[in-house]
Amino acid sequence: MSEDEELLEVENLRKWFELRKGLFSSPLYVKAVDGVSFKLKKGEAISLVGESGSGKTTLGKTILRLYEPTGGTIKIKGRDITHLKSNELMWYRRETALIEQDPYGALPSFFSIHRILEEPLIIHKFGNAEERRKRVREVLEEVRLTPIEDFAPKYPHMLSGGQLQRVAIARALTLRPELVVADEPVSMLDASVRIEILNLLRELQEKRKISFIYITHDLTTTKYFSEKLFIMYAGKIVEIGDMLKVVHNPLHPYTEALLKAIPDPDPRNREILRDVPPGEPPNLVNPPSGCRFHPRCPYKMDICQKEEPPVFEPENGRFVLCWLHAKK
Amino acid sequence: MTDTILQSRNLKLYYATRKGVVKAVNNVSFDLQKGESLALVGESGCGKSSLAKAIIRLLPRNIATYTGEVLLEGQDIMKLSDTQFRRQIRWKRISMVFQGAMNSLNPVLKIGYQVAEPLLIHEELDKKEAKKRAVEALRIVGIHESFVERYPFELSGGMKQRTVIAMALVTNPDILILDEPTSALDVITQANIMNLLKKLKKEMQLSYIFITHDIGLSSELADKVAVMYAGEIQEVADADTFYAKPAHPYSQKLMASVPTLRTEKKPEFIPGAPPSLVNPPSGCKFHPRCPSAFDRCSKENPPVFDLGSGHLVKCWWYAK
Numbered sequence: 115m116s117e118d119e120e121l122l123e124v125e126n127l128r129k130w131f132e133l134r135k136g137l138f139s140s141p142l143y144v145k146a147v148d149g150v151s152f153k154l155k156k157g158e159a160i161s162l163v164g165e166s167g168s169g170k171t172t173l174g175k176t177i178l179r180l181y182e183p184t185g186g187t188i189k190i191k192g193r194d195i196t197h198l199k200s201n202e203l204m205w206y207r208r209e210t211a212l213i214e215q216d217p218y219g220a221l222p223s224f225f226s227i228h229r230i231l232e233e234p235l236i237i238h239k240f241g242n243a244e245e246r247r248k249r250v251r252e253v254l255e256e257v258r259l260t261p262i263e264d265f266a267p268k269y270p271h272m273l274s275g276g277q278l279q280r281v282a283i284a285r286a287l288t289l290r291p292e293l294v295v296a297d298e299p300v301s302m303l304d305a306s307v308r309i310e311i312l313n314l315l316r317e318l319q320e321k322r323k324i325s326f327i328y329i330t331h332d333l334t335t336t337k338y339f340s341e342k343l344f345i346m347y348a349g350k351i352v353e354i355g356d357m358l359k360v361v362h363n364p365l366h367p368y369t370e371a372l373l374k375a376i377p378d379p380d381p382r383n384r385e386i387l388r389d390v391p392p393g394e395p396p397n398l399v400n401p402p403s404g405c406r407f408h409p410r411c412p413y414k415m416d417i418c419q420k421e422e423p424p425v426f427e428p429e430n431g432r433f434v435l436c437w438l439h440a441k442k
Numbered sequence: 443m444t445d446t447i448l449q450s451r452n453l454k455l456y457y458a459t460r461k462g463v464v465k466a467v468n469n470v471s472f473d474l475q476k477g478e479s480l481a482l483v484g485e486s487g488c489g490k491s492s493l494a495k496a497i498i499r500l501l502p503r504n505i506a507t508y509t510g511e512v513l514l515e516g517q518d519i520m521k522l523s524d525t526q527f528r529r530q531i532r533w534k535r536i537s538m539v540f541q542g543a544m545n546s547l548n549p550v551l552k553i554g555y556q557v558a559e560p561l562l563i564h565e566e567l568d569k570k571e572a573k574k575r576a577v578e579a580l581r582i583v584g585i586h587e588s589f590v591e592r593y594p595f596e597l598s599g600g601m602k603q604r605t606v607i608a609m610a611l612v613t614n615p616d617i618l619i620l621d622e623p624t625s626a627l628d629v630i631t632q633a634n635i636m637n638l639l640k641k642l643k644k645e646m647q648l649s650y651i652f653i654t655h656d657i658g659l660s661s662e663l664a665d666k667v668a669v670m671y672a673g674e675i676q677e678v679a680d681a682d683t684f685y686a687k688p689a690h691p692y693s694q695k696l697m698a699s700v701p702t703l704r705t706e707k708k709p710e711f712i713p714g715a716p717p718s719l720v721n722p723p724s725g726c727k728f729h730p731r732c733p734s735a736f737d738r739c740s741k742e743n744p745p746v747f748d749l750g751s752g753h754l755v756k757c758w759w760y761a762k
Contacts, residue, residue, distance in 0.1 A: 165628035165630070274715040304485040304486055304655075304716065305657075305700065306699050306711055306712035306716075307715065308701075309699055309710065331628070331629070333703060334702060337701065337703070361703060372630060374633070375630045375632065375633035376633075376703050377633075377636075379657045379658045379685055380661050381661055381664070384663055384664060387641070388634075390630050390634060390637075394598045
């Protein structure tokens with residue numbers, strides 16, 4: 115497959131969670147992901163940024179089919195996997211992987227590092243014992259847990275947080291996946307080791323031509339990871355664009371607010387009040403009508419509360435869900 | 443001129459654990475001026491929360507050592523008995539907003555009552571008076587009177603955090619200790635809370651001790667910065683000096699590891715991991731990770747060197 119081909123195509127994807135329903139009332143839904151569309155090329159890395167409760171984790175997990183979508187389609191290499199059953203999904207599981215936030219909880223404490231890394235190979239019936247050992251050594255080397263002889267027999271409690279996250283990354287890579295979703299992979303690590311892990315992920319992504327979705331609430335770290343930025347708010351992707359363009363010239367008022375809220379280390383900060391919108395993200399059971407950001411938006415117009423904005427493309431390659439950018 | 447409101451001298455807080463003695467706070471000294479905010483910065487496990495607990499004297503049971511001086515306007519409050527400390531100091535003079543406190547609000551009590559409770563207990567006010575003061579405290583943090591009768595589940599995260607700040611302020615303390623006051627909040631909500639803290643500081647002449655792991659965030663409040671590593675304060679400097687030219691190799695490295703939004707700087711990482719506080723390295727605690735360490739660093743723990751105008755550094759590079 116050529117470099118430019120789409121690996122992943124997501125169309126109007128929805129994931130609603132049903133709340134407990136009363137005997138006579140109709141059920142309520144938390145619309146965690148509500149109409150998301152985007153494409154991802156082979157070997158492309160993107161950062162998906164949103165605040166807690168924006169649906170970014172749900173989107174990641176739905177794409178990996180760890181959740182059953184409520185609506186829309188997910189296609190990988192042109193093949194529709196939206197509603198495949200779990201026994202038909204084994205091949206998809208081999209080609210995708212998830213790296214989670216908490217390395218302390220993600221690894222079974224009763225397995226050695228070698229066994230943790232061998233487990234996916236066993237489950238997917240990869241090679242014989244010798245080939246498996248070789249692959250485990252390979253990935254340990256890739257995440258630089260060396261000397262391998264020292265690390266392979268150890269158990270998770272003997273490693274530091276940064277080392278554990280390396281093991282979690284190694285495990286995600288053992289089956290050579292084409293698509294990796296990393297959900298806040300560094301937010302539980304100390305500031306001094308975060309950059310090290312992000313650099314490692316980036317390096318592996320480039321070397322192995324992995325399509326990578328980096329999910330985070332921390333905009334400052336995304337710049338070092340991907341060229342493309344997806345901004346999510348209240349279950350929708352509200353802006354897509356090149357990292358530097360979005361950071362220096364945000365199109366969506368929410369992106370603008372998010373950027374304004376982030377302090378760089380500067381002693382002058384203490385003299386200023388930040389110009390950020392009041393209020394907090396909406397309840398996703400009953401989101402606001404029209405544009406979901408309109409109750410907090412400083413540029414609110416009449417149309418914003420009445421009609422949901424479609425996707426506009428005011429510049430080539432930049433997409434935004436906001437009426438401000440409607441063609442006049 | 444400003445007056446010194448709080449001074450800590452050689453404060454030590456050690457915990458006894460099964461693995462050995464944890465030296466969480468080791469010989470910590472600093473000064474806090476009236477109306478000043480001191481940012482206490484460090485990575486997780488460096489002892490910054492323990493230092494806060496040592497100051498406000500809310501300690502776990504497994505204390506091995508708790509010594510040193512804490513002077514509040516010249517009075518050594520370490521010499522007070524627990525009862526005296528509870529009656530005279532805690533909450534009345536020094537308050538604290540605990541990390542994650544917004545999730546510790548009592549779910550079955552109305553927030554007005556929860557804010558008024560310190561007054562009922564510490565100042566023995568009658569209910570009517572206490573409620574009046576609680577409404578006032580909530581108003582100051584930007585919560586409308588109509589919320590007094592509501593329960594925590596009816597509030598958003600930012601409002602819960604405001605409630606917790608109101609609780610700490612309702613007794614009119616001089617010093618407010620803020621332990622990661624925005625760590626569970628979204629960035630926009632965080633910016634709103636930081637705006638509130640800046641306003642309160644100005645209007646009420648409060649002194650803050652602001653504990654955070656985030657150097658970017660610390661610059662939102664800090665007049666002065668103290669960097670903590672392995673239970674010790676490694677550097678103290680006023681904010682302008684610190685952010686322009688940190689002196690300690692650890693401060694420099696920490697600053698270099700911060701990803702920034704608006705500059706092209708490429709962040710670096712610090713090799714290795716923070717040390718165990720049970721068996722810390724000999725000499726300077728940072729020497730195993732320090733790029734400029736030399737012989738002496740691994741042998742002797744450096745004293746504090748004064749670089750002038752209150753800029754203190756604990757590093758052998760600055761020995762005359």
